[in-house]
Amino acid sequence: MHTWLILIGMVFFLWMLYRRGGAAQSGVLSFGKSRARAVEDETITFDDVAGVDEAQEELQEVVDFLKRPERYTKLGARIPKGVLLVGPPGTGKTLLARAVAGEAAVPFFQMSGSDFVEMFVGVGAARVRDTFKKARESAPCIVFIDELDALGKARGSGAMAHEEREQTLNQLLVEMDGFDPTTGIILMAATNRPEILDSALLRAGRFDRNVMVDRPTKDGREAILEIHARNVTLDSQVQLGKIAISTPGFAGADLASLVNEAALLAARRKKDKVTMAELEEAIERAALGLEKKGRLLDPQEQRYVAYHELGHAVVREALPGLDPVNKVTILPRGMSLGVTWSLPEERFITTYSRLRDEIATLLGGRAAELAFIGEACTGAQDDLARATQIASDIVRKYGMSEVGLRTFDRDRAAMVNPELAVASPRDHGDQTAHSIDSEVQRLIADGLKKATEVLEKHRDAVETLCDELVDKQQLTGERVREELGLPPREAKTQTSDAD
Numbered sequence: 001m002h003t004w005l006i007l008i009g010m011v012f013f014l015w016m017l018y019r020r021g022g023a024a025q026s027g028v029l030s031f032g033k034s035r036a037r038a039v040e041d042e043t044i045t046f047d048d049v050a051g052v053d054e055a056q057e058e059l060q061e062v063v064d065f066l067k068r069p070e071r072y073t074k075l076g077a078r079i080p081k082g083v084l085l086v087g088p089p090g091t092g093k094t095l096l097a098r099a100v101a102g103e104a105a106v107p108f109f110q111m112s113g114s115d116f117v118e119m120f121v122g123v124g125a126a127r128v129r130d131t132f133k134k135a136r137e138s139a140p141c142i143v144f145i146d147e148l149d150a151l152g153k154a155r156g157s158g159a160m161a162h163e164e165r166e167q168t169l170n171q172l173l174v175e176m177d178g179f180d181p182t183t184g185i186i187l188m189a190a191t192n193r194p195e196i197l198d199s200a201l202l203r204a205g206r207f208d209r210n211v212m213v214d215r216p217t218k219d220g221r222e223a224i225l226e227i228h229a230r231n232v233t234l235d236s237q238v239q240l241g242k243i244a245i246s247t248p249g250f251a252g253a254d255l256a257s258l259v260n261e262a263a264l265l266a267a268r269r270k271k272d273k274v275t276m277a278e279l280e281e282a283i284e285r286a287a288l289g290l291e292k293k294g295r296l297l298d299p300q301e302q303r304y305v306a307y308h309e310l311g312h313a314v315v316r317e318a319l320p321g322l323d324p325v326n327k328v329t330i331l332p333r334g335m336s337l338g339v340t341w342s343l344p345e346e347r348f349i350t351t352y353s354r355l356r357d358e359i360a361t362l363l364g365g366r367a368a369e370l371a372f373i374g375e376a377c378t379g380a381q382d383d384l385a386r387a388t389q390i391a392s393d394i395v396r397k398y399g400m401s402e403v404g405l406r407t408f409d410r411d412r413a414a415m416v417n418p419e420l421a422v423a424s425p426r427d428h429g430d431q432t433a434h435s436i437d438s439e440v441q442r443l444i445a446d447g448l449k450k451a452t453e454v455l456e457k458h459r460d461a462v463e464t465l466c467d468e469l470v471d472k473q474q475l476t477g478e479r480v481r482e483e484l485g486l487p488p489r490e491a492k493t494q495t496s497d498a499d
């Protein structure tokens, strides 16, 4: 009896939903309709964006293509289908995508990755299909997906594989493969966690162009402040350059709200202009919030991070045959406090001496802490893990050490024959295990020694560069080479080195 009542109740409930859907066009029946908003007359241009010059330069090509596709197609040039904007929140990724649409005067469709992950399986996939249908009708245009990671997480990851998300992701991949860039649809997406994206999304012909959007440097912050100050009345005594100096770690969005906060304070005080006093107070308020999020470094910490990063950079440049340094920054990014970027040259095999120099480079950070600060700091965790991995590979995988010309690579053996791993967790005896351990230790200790020697030799250069890095927050590889008296170098693509 009860069961019947429940059943009737459910049928009635569904019927109500159905009716509401039919009447309001927003219920069950329109679940599969995309929520992408089209902004037809995008008025934002590159004039509204500042402090992200490199990203802007890279995106200029997309603008040119949207404006004059025939120039590219005539030459047979392949246009990127998908551009992935990578960077911390609030640095202007959405703004940049809108500016690309504004510059090219094409419609802009925006949606968020989390819009696609609904309760019902299949709804997200239908939404993706619908969005692309709309986009095809209004091509040339830009489709922008914010929070791509919400939808594009590696499939099968997480405690519970999420069927809805996977279907949606698959549909997105199908759509991406299905359109030809000459139709003029350019897909742009933003994420601050590129490492968790499904690798299928990053393959050639999909999001094959990555554009880094970093937190701005001092000059960038000043330019961003100028943009946002256009809308408020500033006192003639205000020096935005000074505000820029006091706001390291602030992203574009933080600066926009800082200007707004100062304007609110001025209004509350019944002033007719925003003065330095309000701006400074607004910085303090904003900084408190950022400090809680662990994003602000005090001047001493900045110096520590600068020594650490320069340790990597200087050792990398001073040892021959390693990939050149592209950029050193102490702008916090994600979990890391600073980064040394190097430009890897294409290479398929490497040598023993190069592996050992890589270890020395990784330990350059710790060596610099010891040499210039006088004691170790906590920032070298990831470096140590990576150095240990290389040292262990030298011994276990490549047979390059005293321990012997053979592999001690249990994982590889287990890959060929999984039973082997279960039957015998190790393919060597205790004595050998001991030698492997001490050999790995020795390789790392040698790396530290080598790095220290290099840094001692270039002590003055490191001090000069450190002052400069703390001041500008970013140095080019060229500048590092110049200070070390090395000739200019060049290379192709970019990867991050260490934290």
Ligand code: ADP
Residues within 6 Å of the ligand: 048, 049, 050, 051, 052, 088, 089, 090, 091, 092, 093, 094, 095, 096, 190, 224, 227, 251, 252, 253, 254, 256
């Ligand atoms: P993201 O998409 O990277 O999280 P948004 O583009 O949504 O950041 O930025 C939010 C707001 O912050 C923008 O609308 C703009 O007002 C301001 N902003 C962020 N970055 C910049 C920048 N580089 N130049 C000017 N304004 C910026």
